[in-house]
Amino acid sequence: MKALIYITPKDDILDPQGQTVGTALRNMGISHIDEVRIGKFVEMTLPKLNLKQAEKATTEACERLLVNPNIETYRFEIDEEA
Amino acid sequence: MKALIYITPKDDILDPQGQTVGTALRNMGISHIDEVRIGKFVEMTLPKLNLKQAEKATTEACERLLVNPNIETYRFEIDEEA
Numbered sequence: 604m605k606a607l608i609y610i611t612p613k614d615d616i617l618d619p620q621g622q623t624v625g626t627a628l629r630n631m632g633i634s635h636i637d638e639v640r641i642g643k644f645v646e647m648t649l650p651k652l653n654l655k656q657a658e659k660a661t662t663e664a665c666e667r668l669l670v671n672p673n674i675e676t677y678r679f680e681i682d683e684e685a
Numbered sequence: 686m687k688a689l690i691y692i693t694p695k696d697d698i699l700d701p702q703g704q705t706v707g708t709a710l711r712n713m714g715i716s717h718i719d720e721v722r723i724g725k726f727v728e729m730t731l732p733k734l735n736l737k738q739a740e741k742a743t744t745e746a747c748e749r750l751l752v753n754p755n756i757e758t759y760r761f762e763i764d765e766e767a
Binding site for chain 1: 730
């Protein structure tokens, strides 16, 4: 079982890294790119847990360590096949 | 239209940041977490493009700027509703 966690800067938080990448892409001629926002993608392998336990462990990992709730939001999926 | 890009360290590449987070989670008592791997999650807003153009622009952005093919792999989805 695998947890796939997507952490992004909140909409009203400035993302200078994303802005820099957006500018770079436009300067490279890849046009029609508007806003770029850069976050984190975390994969956690959770053997020996059932779906409910995996969801609980993932929520706890996000809220106690991975995510800064002041400036970030998160969502996750549990892949039971992985 | 939005591109959602997931960039992860290749399987055979050491991910010290992921290892550190895994150790921290286990030390915090969130057990049954095995491997943790940390990558990047990039959201690009692509107005005015159709699906095919959006796929082309996203592939180009990944291959020419966002992804280091020596140590990273990527996949992306185009969300036509966003």
